[in-house]
Amino acid sequence: DSEGFDPLVVPTLVDHETGRILADSKAICLYLCDALSGGTDLLPADIREAVLKQVQLADTTPHVALLYGADPDGDRRPESMQAVMPGIHAHKIDAVRRNIPLADGDPLLLEAYQHKIVKEEAAASFVINEPQMRTAISKAEQLVTDLDRDLGASTGPWLFGDRFTLADLFWAVSLYRFL
Numbered sequence: 001d002s003e004g005f006d007p008l009v010v011p012t013l014v015d016h017e018t019g020r021i022l023a024d025s026k027a028i029c030l031y032l033c034d035a036l037s038g039g040t041d042l043l044p045a046d047i048r049e050a051v052l053k054q055v056q057l058a059d060t061t062p063h064v065a066l067l068y069g070a071d072p073d074g075d076r077r078p079e080s081m082q083a084v085m086p087g088i089h090a091h092k093i094d095a096v097r098r099n100i101p102l103a104d105g106d107p108l109l110l111e112a113y114q115h116k117i118v119k120e121e122a123a124a125s126f127v128i129n130e131p132q133m134r135t136a137i138s139k140a141e142q143l144v145t146d147l148d149r150d151l152g153a154s155t156g157p158w159l160f161g162d163r164f165t166l167a168d169l170f171w172a173v174s175l176y177r178f179l
Contacts, residue, residue: 026059026170033166042166054150054159054167058174061143065136066178069127072134089124093117140178147171 033043103109156162
């Protein structure tokens with residue numbers, strides 16, 4: 001109520017100094033890298049494009065499909081996760097619909113809610129579509145294979161040798177989500 005954003009539309013960054021509002025993890029991270037400097041250059045100018053390419057690859061990993069959808073050739077998710085995922089999209093849509101009256105007619109928030117509903121409806125049909133799930137799993141496996149190759153070619157512990165970058169952070173989060 002006091003900040004002007006809603007917890008159903010996340011992640012969101014509100015920069016009160018500039019008045020900018022950003023939604024989307026990648027956009028937020030890029031903004032923070034460009035806006036702040038504090039001793040660590042996560043997006044060095046001389047390798048910026050290469051770092052951004054890796055960030056984009058990590059960001060396109062189909063985490064949502066892997067989390068919500070079962071592998072048609074054998075569901076390897078923990079049993080507790082398997083138990084709660086059926087119907088999760090309908091639950092999320094119901095939660096958004098319950099919050100629509102709280103938007104108090106705000107056109108931007110109402111539009112965000114409608115987009116969230118469309119996204120959840122699409123996801124609900126995606127995760128039960130066996131060919132689409134196989135494609136998502138194959139894409140994830142290829143991304144990890146390519147990452148392994150790139151790390152093997154690195155001259156240091158990070159993707160870009162001894163330079164810890166935003167790409168390493170994005171991949172760390174991506175790999176943790178696989179767990």
